[in-house]
Amino acid sequence: MRSLLVFLRNPLGAISVAMVAVLVFLAVFAPGIWGAQAMQTDTSALLQGPSDAHPLGTDGLGRDLLLRTLVAARLSLGMALVATLIGLVFGLLLGALPSVLGPRVQRLFSSVISTWLAFPVLLVAMLTVILLGPSSTSAVIALGLTMVPSFARLAQTLSSRVGGSEYLAAARMMGVSRSRQFTRYVLPNIAEPIIVNVTLSIGGGLLALSSLSFLGVGVQPPDYDWGRMLSEAFDQVYTNPTAVVGPGVAVVFAGVAFGTLGESLAAHLRSQGRGGVLSRRRLGPAPRVEDRDRTPHEDALLAVDGLSVSFPSASGWVRPVQDVTFSVAPGEIVGVVGESGSGKSVALMAVAQLSAAGAAVTAQQLRFDGDDVLDLPPAVMKKRLGTKIGVVFQDSLTALNPALRVGTQLAEIPRFHAKDGRRAAQEKAVAALRDVAIDEPERRSRQFPHEYSGGMRQRALIAMSQIGKPRLIIADEPTTALDVTVQQRVLALLRRECEETGAAAIVVSHDIAVLAELCQRILVMYAGRIVEDLDVRLLATPEKLAHPYTRALAESLPDLDTDRSHPLATIPGEPPDLSRPLVGCGFAPRCAFASEQCRTVTPEPVVHGHGGRVACWHPQDGTPIDGILGEPVVIVGAQTAQEVR
């Protein structure tokens, strides 16, 4: 019910519901009210144009065209409805069959359906009507038949989706009866797409039936639907051209009504649980960090100050990255660690100017190699950045274009930036592939990404990030999708590339062990903020770590001394929901040391005794780490902490 109200609040949904309601009203009541009048012939007013007595004129027997158009709604709509029902019933039966039969039948079945579907509805309907003899009944049967394959296909997809679902398997295991399985689990999940399809089919069926009647193979006189009226009007188009207006408008009105209703229903179902997005006007400007003095970053290659990234949502701006400040020196390898959703990838994509469309990036300062990136117009910025930032993406399968050869994708950079010829660029691409230890680079460069293994694709991506000789490499979870042995090779490769070219690098990972091996400095992110910025050597002496979250991360890192008989420490609780403005420290609900101050005032990152920076009101360094880690209750969610107390 609430869902219906939400649907009606959408203007397109409300309009289409109103239009369909008008049609249904006409179909039910018009023949009763005007049926007799619409049949009344008037020999004194044949083929007249619009007049006061006949707003849409009259036909060849002097009958009023407006009334006939209104009355014809019943036959036009009713035929479409019956045809859709025929298609629906037989389609569902046919679509449910193969799941009962074996896989061979299923394959045969689906190839029959695809061939059947290849034939245009109108052609199949025309031929069927010819076979059955022209009449409204055969037109309805013919059209119903043309709808069978699409409903069967839909039923097939839906039943395989629901049939293979985990909730149904669970219901079966719990011994839910078959009829209850169907009414409670299967039906609700297939009902919605079928309703959408039925609505669209009524609209499409109405148009197709009017076409059949127009051709003279559908409704036969003295009956009339809109198609028949159009056919009669078209025969008299020279004497009375306006006669086509009434039935023509009616057909389009009905087509738009059902089409829009079906589409807005589908859109409504898609958006359920996801929510729409507020318009720009309602959203207002993206939130940004208050002006304050810029943090000086001398000699930094990259200086980021007060960086925030916001996305529009149904309830306003969501800020997955808030007030992030850090710098990277030339040649330095910096790691960024945090759990998924901590904003690390979003922040670095913003640094690389690759944020998704619609994102708002704001910063006090975003300087790269002497340029204020955010102050430059996008076109100029693009030129200035050129190949100076190389990016290694996370999922190598989706990050490479499936339709282009790997060599072509690499060669684009020298072609556009070094203005190399096609051949020279191709040679550079091959050389870059050879550099990352891909065998037979010439042959491989002519292959498509799906012909590569996962490790090879990741190396090809690294080659792509290198080919323009960048000053900064941003690697977004470069090893997450790889197995452990390949991981090591990719990391070694990344480090070697940096050492050879003197490029700086920012490596994002949720795995602090990976970063400990590769980086000189580590930024710890939590809930969109940097909570600690530390020298990697501090990880060897965990008691010197200051932020409780960093300490927990270090604790979850197993080493040779870890007692294998105990489960590894985990951090209970969930990261906060960033769609609401965050008050205080994001980690406070999960932190055992949280005070009232933590929950109300956000801690700023400040220079700390261990040489880095930390954003915490109660830095814990100096506390022996075993003291905290011996008892698993120390780092817990707020709720559990209270229970313990």
Added chain:
Amino acid sequence: MLDHVSARTDTVAVFLRKRRHGSPWLRFLLRRTMRMLVAMFVIIAVAFFVLRLSGGDPVRAALGATVDESVVQARRAQLGLDDPLIVQFWNYLTGIFHGDLGASLITGRSVSELVQNRLPATLELAGISFVIVLLIAVPLGLGVAILTQGNRRRGAELSFTGITGLIAAIPEYLLGVALVVVFAVTLHWFPVAGRSGPASYVLPVLAMTVASWASLSRIARVEALNTLSDDYVRTARSKRIPASWVYFRHALPNMLTATLTIGGTLLSTMVASSVLVEKVFNWPGLGSAFVDAIATKDYGIVQGLALVYAAIILVITLAVDIVLSILDRRTTLLETT
């Protein structure tokens, strides 16, 4: 002995596996061609038997009740309708292989001749319309997607969906009628009917293209939006190469495969709607001949033309499958593994 047998089965297995891995693309092609031939055979059989078995004398029906029985008998004999059914079917099949599509029940003239005379006009109309639709719809869909991605320009997006939704709901024949009423009968800008000179193409092509153009550009927009949010587009952006290159070299080919799948169906649909549009404009193609044959109950012509239409659609479907498999080798791989 046993070793010997197992060695042989091994060789067979290896051979089979090799053949499986040989060329998935060729296998795909072969399967699709076979599927098309089987479908064609089924259609020929259905067209033949259903029309023969539907009862009554088709020649009598076509010639009317007033014609003398001897004339009906003569025509039946001429058309071979007195042979056993299976002989008739065999003759019909072999005839089709020799390009004989049967004859008119009324005039006795060959359907093949009719097709030769009329097919070019139909292919011309459908072909020109299809190219125009593709040329307008795909770039338009991509353009609107580029402008509206990330929920920007909501107004533009809403008016695009609204206008195209309205246009797509106008059936081809109705638009044809409206165009005739406005531009031919009232304004006299274009000829009302027929195929004589470039001006006579304008209205039929418009009637054919407008609705398809609207629906295809909507589909293209959705496909383009999906493609633009794909990871590899971000990878391409990370190279800071020109935006036009990103859109045309990276996004367009990936979007085309999805759009073309629907485009193939669209081309088939356009062939079907050409029947109606030809009737509206009295276009001298297969469609108007088809409609005339229906009106005069000349089932000889109806049957022959139905086969021609079925063949056109099967060929289109196969052609689209082949083009897609060349553009995107993954579809063939998915199918064969």
